[in-house]
Structure formats: C-alpha cells, structure tokens
Amino acid sequence: MDNIRFDGRVAIVTGAGTGLGRSHALGLAARGARVVVNDLGVSQDGTGATSEASEAVVAEIRAMGGWAMAHGCDVSDEAGVNDMVAQAMDLWGRIDICVNNAGILMDKTFAKMEMSAFRKVVDVHLIGSANVAHACWPIMRAQQYGRVVFTSSASGLYGNFGQSNYGAAKAAMMGLMNVLHLEGARDNIRVNTLAPTAATRMTENLLPPEAAALLAPETITPGLLYLVSEDAPSHVILGAGAGSYTQTRIYETPGITLLDEANTPETVAAQFAQITDPENQTEMADAFSQTKKYALNAAQARGLKLDW
Known part of the structure; x- marks a missing residue:
C-alpha cells in the first residue's frame, strides 16, 4: 500500500490548539498538508479566549518545514467561520479536508443543568461542526473532492452520566454524517465520524495516570488521517483509543408485523x-x-x- 500523503491538500482542523486537534493538525502537516489551525483558546467550559495555543501549533508546523495559518474564530459563530474559510481560500485557493474537533464540556446531571448550558454545548459541538462543514461544502463540490470528519464520543453513542448536553451533541454527529454521506457522494465528498477516547484536558480528572499514558492523542490520529485520505471510506463511525480501532454500526432487527x-x-x-x-x-x-x-x-x- 502506498504511503498516505496530503501534498497539495488544505485542511481545516478545529479545536487544534491542544489535545486531539493539535495531534491531528501536526499529523496532517507532517504528511504534506497545509493546515488551518483553528482554536478559540477557551477553557474547558468555553470561557475566556486567547490565540496562544493556535499560534504555538502553527509555529510547530512551520518549524518542521510545513505550512500553517492560525484562526481563532468561535465555530458556533457563522460569520467567524465564513471569515476563516475565506482567509484559507485567499491564501491557498482550496479546502480539501474539514476536521471538526472543537468542543467544550459543561457537565451536570439533567435535573441540575441550566438550559443555557445545554444550548451552549450543543452550539459548539453540533452547530459549530455544521457551520464549518457548510462553509466548506460548496468549495468541495466545485472541486469534486472533499473529506469531512465529525467527532463523536462514546458519551453520545452509549451514554454517560451527567453529560446530557454533550451526549446529545455527540450523538447528533452520527445523524449529520448519515445525511452528508448521501448528499456528498456524487461530488466525491466522503464523510465519516471519529469516536475517540483520549487523555486530554477533558478527561484529565477521570483517568488514572497509567491509563492516561496509554490513551495519548497521538494513538488516535493515525485513524483520523486514514478517514481524510484520498482512499478514505465514507459513512463510517470509527472508534479509536490507545491504538485500538473499531467500527460502530446501528442495526435493525427483522421484527414483526401486526395487522x-x-x-x-x-x-x-x-x-x-x-x-x-x-x-x-x-x-x-x-x-x-x-x-x-x-x-x-x-x-x-x-x-x-x-x-x-
């Protein structure tokens, strides 16, 4: 099998200042992609903002001889996303890969959660992912080439106590993928979902040190790179963590018919x-x-x- 390369390709990676997004951005750049490093620079709960993280990743990519630009838009802000895409097009003239990774956590049990916190998490994960994909979509259609990845989670696919907002948003990634896979097929736009479990700042208080050492973001990025490659599949939910890869599917039983x-x-x-x-x-x-x-x-x- 030929080595997977991204020479001449342009990728947008959201939430790329730390953790999984940073790993994805570096992985793409190392294999030749020009990378838009998007990160608002907020804390885990979405408060505050700084460009330091995204600029640091850009510096890392440039130090390895790659091409990168930083953009600090909030992905839930459609105007900011449109500006990011316009800047990427002005600089490099195309967008081939869209990795939707940005996210926040605002965990509480449903009984104690304010609906404003529910909306905020859904806005960043679901609306943010839709905003970025929507801005890239006409470009990919015109090119007759595109690779889109949404980031889900076991919290959405299987459930996790205290994460109704996060779980709902992450489950929605599957529905968005299902439809865009169908709509993008004729234009060679392949759409997949990554369901990672990694040691990041979102999980730093949940994992014992021994497990965290095994679940480094770098153990997941190879799966992401395949999902956005030229020979990528489409309509796949790829579970990934610690070098383990699985596929999640939804099945329907034969059932019965009552008349x-x-x-x-x-x-x-x-x-x-x-x-x-x-x-x-x-x-x-x-x-x-x-x-x-x-x-x-x-x-x-x-x-x-x-x-x-």
Whole structure:
C-alpha cells in the first residue's frame, strides 16, 4: 500500500490548539498538508479566549518545514467561520479536508443543568461542526473532492452520566454524517465520524495516570488521517483509543408485523422478545430503506404483491 500523503491538500482542523486537534493538525502537516489551525483558546467550559495555543501549533508546523495559518474564530459563530474559510481560500485557493474537533464540556446531571448550558454545548459541538462543514461544502463540490470528519464520543453513542448536553451533541454527529454521506457522494465528498477516547484536558480528572499514558492523542490520529485520505471510506463511525480501532454500526432487527385488530399495545408487549431478537439483524442504507422494509413486510403479511 502506498504511503498516505496530503501534498497539495488544505485542511481545516478545529479545536487544534491542544489535545486531539493539535495531534491531528501536526499529523496532517507532517504528511504534506497545509493546515488551518483553528482554536478559540477557551477553557474547558468555553470561557475566556486567547490565540496562544493556535499560534504555538502553527509555529510547530512551520518549524518542521510545513505550512500553517492560525484562526481563532468561535465555530458556533457563522460569520467567524465564513471569515476563516475565506482567509484559507485567499491564501491557498482550496479546502480539501474539514476536521471538526472543537468542543467544550459543561457537565451536570439533567435535573441540575441550566438550559443555557445545554444550548451552549450543543452550539459548539453540533452547530459549530455544521457551520464549518457548510462553509466548506460548496468549495468541495466545485472541486469534486472533499473529506469531512465529525467527532463523536462514546458519551453520545452509549451514554454517560451527567453529560446530557454533550451526549446529545455527540450523538447528533452520527445523524449529520448519515445525511452528508448521501448528499456528498456524487461530488466525491466522503464523510465519516471519529469516536475517540483520549487523555486530554477533558478527561484529565477521570483517568488514572497509567491509563492516561496509554490513551495519548497521538494513538488516535493515525485513524483520523486514514478517514481524510484520498482512499478514505465514507459513512463510517470509527472508534479509536490507545491504538485500538473499531467500527460502530446501528442495526435493525427483522421484527414483526401486526395487522388490523392484532395491532395493539398488548400484542406488542406479548411479542416484544421477538421484536428485539437480534438474529438476522441488518443495517439500513438510509431512512427510505426502513420505509420500504415496513411496507414490504405489511404487503407480504396480507398476501399482496408490492412492486417496489
């Protein structure tokens, strides 16, 4: 297999001043990419702002002989994102890779959480990711080339106590990927989701030192680099941490079909074990695939032939 390179490619990495984003930016630059290092420079909860972190990463990239520019916009601010993309286009004339990594934490149980904190976390993770992808989208369509990665989390895919805002935002990455994968396919825009677990400032108080040493951000970046490479897949949720890589999928069971008078809550309850039986479960290619499945099931149960 040929070495994965990004010579001539331009990448935007958000939240690239520290942790995973910094590792991604350095990894892309080391393999030839020109990198927009985006970081607002806020604290873990999104307060404060400084350009020091992003400028430091730019200096690292330039010291290795690479190309980089810093931009400190808040990704939840559409005007700021548009300015970042415009500056990248003015400097390098294209954008090939969009790595949505920026995020904050404002953890509390749902009962104690203010809705302003819920909105803020969703704004940064979900709206911020959508803002950056949306600003890059027409450029990638015109180029007939683009690679987009959203950053999810096990907190969104599986749940984590005290993280309703973060979990909701991270689960939304999957839905955004599902749709953009379909919409980008004809223009060679491939869209994936990275679900990392790493020792960063977001997890520094949660991990024992021995585990943190194994979960360095640099153990995850190789997976990210593949997801944005020329031969990247599309529509993949790639779990990554400590050099381990997995794929998360959503399956649907064959289920049952209830007709007419039998379609009652009591029958659903009585047959719930069969509804949830995982044998022969399959993935749905898109939302319409599920609609088609249900209509065909109902037609078959009624002895009808449905030409679909």
